[in-house]
Amino acid sequence: MTLPRPHPHDLLLAVAGFAIGLLLWSFGLYTTGDRVFDQRWAALVPLAVMAAVEAVRRTMPRTALAVGTLAIVADQFTNGNLVTVLMFTDVVYAAVVYGPPASARRVPYSTGLVTVAVTVGFLVWWQNAIALLVGVITGMVSFLPALTGAVVRNHREAADAARLRAGQTALLAEMDRAQAVVAERARMARELHDMVANHLSAIAIHSTAALSLDEPATTRQALTVIRENSVAGLTEMRRLIGLLRDSGGDAEPGAVPSLDALDGLIARARANGAPGGLDFVLEDTRPADAEALPAPVELAAYRIVQESLTNAVKHASPGTVTVRVGCGDGVLTVAVDSPCGKRPGPSAPGSGAGLVGMRERAELLGGEFRAAAEAAVWQVRAVLPADEKAGNDA
Structure with missing residues (x-):
């Protein structure tokens, strides 16, 4: 099975996050102290894991969230690193924005329930105001990024839907324009045929008669009819040209036959x-x-x-x-x-x-x-x- 390639931006965030976290660790800047694993190196394990899942936050959002949750929980048993916590918030946000629709809907509710459960649990355990502070921090780390991701995803989906509707509207407008062009061409073809065909037919018939009969009177009569139809055909053609050049409305020109x-x-x-x-x-x-x-x-x-x-x-x-x-x-x-x-x-x-x-x-x-x-x-x-x-x- 071939794993998807990390997005360049995600890879950059992961490298930058790990470097900054490593810098804080080198100066001894921790989020807590006196934990189960108080060895200095222990805080680097959750940091490295969180940096790894940060690299796949967009291509594997659900896996990144699951592994990142385990890493943030493990970080609580070490001296802790601020960058680990910050990258976890970004992983939660990305899980909602880039994850499947079903999981994107579940993550905000799940993080909200976790925030409430942590707050209630510490209140029962400690029975003081510090438990509320822990609940607020938990909400800021989990629920707030998930809620922000839900808002961003809703806006993106609304924008995509608007673009889709705009594209469909443009397509329908183009189809209407094409149909209008076809209908106008058909109308012009009917007008041209009906106005000129009878004159040209008469010209063809009488010219054939003039060529086949060697009688001056018949030839003169045929030529007279040919001239009359030629003039009438030209008049009709001028009327059609006037119709095509008239852009003042959809109505027929004033000299419409009745x-x-x-x-x-x-x-x-x-x-x-x-x-x-x-x-x-x-x-x-x-x-x-x-x-x-x-x-x-x-x-x-x-x-x-x-x-x-x-x-x-x-x-x-x-x-x-x-x-x-x-x-x-x-x-x-x-x-x-x-x-x-x-x-x-x-x-x-x-x-x-x-x-x-x-x-x-x-x-x-x-x-x-x-x-x-x-x-x-x-x-x-x-x-x-x-x-x-x-x-x-x-």
């Missing part, structure tokens, strides 16, 4: 989808006197319709795309039906990010989203809460 702008959205989709044989119809059944919806709900509904129309322009087969918007019973419903099947002419590739973005927008508001093909019709359904709480949650 459901009142669906007519213009349908008109642009109709122009973009005309080469593919698509027509677009809006059925808005919201009451004219309905209360205004929270801005996040209107934005989410607008983006869902916008992305659905973009997908229709890219993938739908010739036919009519129907957009239905209704409000009632505290919810806003959005439905987009587009024909699906074999598509003639040019098309634009899809990444699937649009469906993910629409689902995220609905779920962030506590709503529901579904997109699936049924009977040759691609159906998009979104149900969003229309109360003020939805705006606050977003």
Whole structure:
């Protein structure tokens, strides 16, 4: 079994204590006289033992206390050495500060009981005031160091607990910051995709048509649509840049799209989808006197319709795309039906990010989203809460 190495500070205390005790012994300075072992050398034995346990006060606190107790008792049968007593007080203190929690709790109680027992015992034996003085000295040598060690240990544990809580708080704050960054990136990705994807899709489709058809009129029409979508895309990009640079609050910029702008959205989709044989119809059944919806709900509904129309322009087969918007019973419903099947002419590739973005927008508001093909019709359904709480949650 390998014994733990003494702490350098403890080793220094042990060497210094033994040297000072040896110096006092050489000058004949004792704490008592006329003891059982009144030979001068006898006082050096407890001193050497106490110096040895002082060296392991931190690494072996319980062993040091046990051996040190035997040494201090043995010192009472010699002429005694003041340094032996002082080192014993330090051993008691270290046993409480560095010992296991159970023994650290027991040592103050044990030393207190020993102090009371010594005081009562000497009172019964001597029956004079000197017994009280012996009790006070016993308390100063044993109970007071143990009590001091308990106070120091409690303060250290409280400081450790405070540091642990501070570390946990910092970790939670970092996790919250990371989650906020991820959420903000996801929001920026949805905005970027929904604002620009439809314009780029229209540009891709019409540029393909212009390259594949050698007709001046068709090419001119395609180039006109390409220019319109390029300008609109740049405008949307400028709005997004303004949103990112706005640090005055968490609200959306003033020019937030709303459901009142669906007519213009349908008109642009109709122009973009005309080469593919698509027509677009809006059925808005919201009451004219309905209360205004929270801005996040209107934005989410607008983006869902916008992305659905973009997908229709890219993938739908010739036919009519129907957009239905209704409000009632505290919810806003959005439905987009587009024909699906074999598509003639040019098309634009899809990444699937649009469906993910629409689902995220609905779920962030506590709503529901579904997109699936049924009977040759691609159906998009979104149900969003229309109360003020939805705006606050977003």
